[in-house]
Amino acid sequence: MVSIKRLISLFSVSWEQTLICLGSLVITLFILLVIRQLVKQRRPRGFPPGPTPLPIIGNILSLKCLAGEWINDEYCYFIIQIFSLDLGGVSTVILNGYDAIKECLYHQSEVFADRPSLPLFQKMTKMGGIVHPNMKVLTLFIPPHILLNLYISEECLFFLDAIDQHQGKPFNPKHLVTNAVSNITNLIIFGQRFTYDDSDFQHMIEIFSENVELAASGWAFLYNAFPWMEYVPFGKHQKLFRNANEVYDFLLQIIKRFSQDRVPQSPQHYIDAYLDEMEQSATDKATSFSQDNLIFSVGELIIAGTETTTNCLRWAMLYITLYPRIQEKVQMEIDCILNGRPSALEDKQGMPYVEAVLHEVLRLCNVVPLGIFRATSQDAVVRGYTIPKGTMVITNLYSVHFDEKYWSNPSIFWPERFLGCNGKFVRHEAFLPFSIGKRHCLGEQLARLEMFLFFTTLLQRFHLQFPEGFIPSLSPKLGMTLQPRPYSICAIRRQQ
Numbered sequence: 374m375v376s377i378k379r380l381i382s383l384f385s386v387s388w389e390q391t392l393i394c395l396g397s398l399v400i401t402l403f404i405l406l407v408i409r410q411l412v413k414q415r416r417p418r419g420f421p422p423g424p425t426p427l428p429i430i431g432n433i434l435s436l437k438c439l440a441g442e443w444i445n446d447e448y449c450y451f452i453i454q455i456f457s458l459d460l461g462g463v464s465t466v467i468l469n470g471y472d473a474i475k476e477c478l479y480h481q482s483e484v485f486a487d488r489p490s491l492p493l494f495q496k497m498t499k500m501g502g503i504v505h506p507n508m509k510v511l512t513l514f515i516p517p518h519i520l521l522n523l524y525i526s527e528e529c530l531f532f533l534d535a536i537d538q539h540q541g542k543p544f545n546p547k548h549l550v551t552n553a554v555s556n557i558t559n560l561i562i563f564g565q566r567f568t569y570d571d572s573d574f575q576h577m578i579e580i581f582s583e584n585v586e587l588a589a590s591g592w593a594f595l596y597n598a599f600p601w602m603e604y605v606p607f608g609k610h611q612k613l614f615r616n617a618n619e620v621y622d623f624l625l626q627i628i629k630r631f632s633q634d635r636v637p638q639s640p641q642h643y644i645d646a647y648l649d650e651m652e653q654s655a656t657d658k659a660t661s662f663s664q665d666n667l668i669f670s671v672g673e674l675i676i677a678g679t680e681t682t683t684n685c686l687r688w689a690m691l692y693i694t695l696y697p698r699i700q701e702k703v704q705m706e707i708d709c710i711l712n713g714r715p716s717a718l719e720d721k722q723g724m725p726y727v728e729a730v731l732h733e734v735l736r737l738c739n740v741v742p743l744g745i746f747r748a749t750s751q752d753a754v755v756r757g758y759t760i761p762k763g764t765m766v767i768t769n770l771y772s773v774h775f776d777e778k779y780w781s782n783p784s785i786f787w788p789e790r791f792l793g794c795n796g797k798f799v800r801h802e803a804f805l806p807f808s809i810g811k812r813h814c815l816g817e818q819l820a821r822l823e824m825f826l827f828f829t830t831l832l833q834r835f836h837l838q839f840p841e842g843f844i845p846s847l848s849p850k851l852g853m854t855l856q857p858r859p860y861s862i863c864a865i866r867r868q869q
């Protein structure tokens with residue numbers, strides 16, 4: 374084989390000249406990449422306006438402003454109803470406030486129904502899970518309400534007993550709430566619950582939930598802008614990939630375990646139903662039912678069903694403990710309507726104050742502040758602006774719940790805003806924690822039932838208070854979801 378040295382001598386070029394050539398090549402490539410990036414960063418013609426992007430990274434650093442943290446001159450954009458951001462070369466439209474979101478997601482439901490084909494999603498789920506567009510979404514195998522009611526009521530007992538073990542001493546409720554809530558999704562997916570000390574399952578939920586935080590980090594957006602960062606061995610995106618691999622390995626194991634005794638065409642849970650569909654469409658070359666997509670969709674269902682409802686309940690416990698007068702009114706209603714018996718779905722209508730408190734938690738705490746990113750399925754025109762097909766769209770649900778056109782004093786926790794003068798529950802138009810339109814939350818009914826049953830059962834048995842001298846923080850931890858910072862409470866058994 375001819376060595377490089379010999380090759381160089383053949384062309385009578387010195388080492389120095391070779392190095393200069395290579396250096397120039399690298400610099401030229403770098404300049405070309407920068408030019409390509411700057412061209413990508415140009416707003417398409419007719420696109421909504423937005424703050425000036427920084428070279429290369431665009432407006433990635435401004436994203437956190439959407440959830441209320443404004444940065445001086447960007448403020449003017451963050452209060453207008455439609456504007457654009459450059460997320461490292463990914464042109465993105467932001468919809469702010471109720472009117473703009475309704476106009477697009479509801480009145481142009483089909484047009485705003487896609488999910489963006491971002492490198493991060495492609496790498497993690499090959500765009501094949503349940504929340505992505507090119508999957509023929511399997512209708513959720515959610516059991517009828519009567520069965521769900523039973524599942525949740527049974528889990529409530531495990532939950533209360535676990536709390537009782539703390540005997541009124543301070544504890545952080547995060548772990549117990551996560552376990553209890555995830556068990557409802559587990560019953561739907563696997564037909565079984567996991568015990569609160571199952572360390573493998575705990576670990577899986579923990580790293581999965583860490584990924585929800587990491588997916589909203591600057592590193593994740595940088596990866597979307599520059600997918601070659603996959604080869605950069607450090608950074609939060611690498612942690613995200615490692616976590617995802619670990620989660621998928623674990624899910625594969627438990628899917629195998631729970632499908633062992635399966636009887637075809639007689640589904641007992643989501644896995645059975647999916648495998649039935651997979652077998653039926655085995656000869657269809659275009660089918661999206663596959664072993665991989667089963668794992669991705671199970672993962673997405675677990676995290677969509679756990680992270681959101683868990684955080685809502687944790688916020689509800691935090692606010693109810695912070696406002697003892699509201700807690701007292703909730704307990705009065707519970708005692709009066711239930712009279713010591715367990716709560717059930719049918720009781721929701723008769724408990725307007727509990728409903729008002731839970732709605733106010735969903736409004737103020739904005740558990741999914743920016744929804745799940747959408748994309749346009751065809752060219753669209755909104756308020757005179759042109760939005761090309763495939764553009765990423767962020768729906769700022771946070772802004773809907775702080776929209777002063779619809780809410781007075783929106784930053785105040787005030788459940789009474791959901792009550793009429795006769796004390797009856799009143800719906801509000803600009804209330805979109807589950808979003809609207811074609812891709813709105815699939816688990817809304819389930820989440821509402823879980824919140825109601827867990828919340829009423831908890832406050833029926835316990836009085837919640839903070840440990841002496843503890844001052845909780847109300848500022849959220851930022852991520853794809855907004856969760857409360859860790860706090861401790863004492864759950865004291867009530868005398869009834």
Ligand code: HEM
Nearest residue numbers: 504677678681682741744745807808812813814815816820
């Ligand atoms: C309080 C709890 C919950 C909140 C606040 C919530 C909120 C949301 C939001 C804002 C979206 C994005 C919709 C959009 O793109 O416009 C979403 C999507 C979704 N949610 Fe929920 N969610 C909750 C609970 C659940 C539960 C319990 C499940 C099921 C087990 C679930 C399953 C899903 C799924 C599968 C999607 C994707 C739908 C699609 O792409 O077609 N969610 N959720």
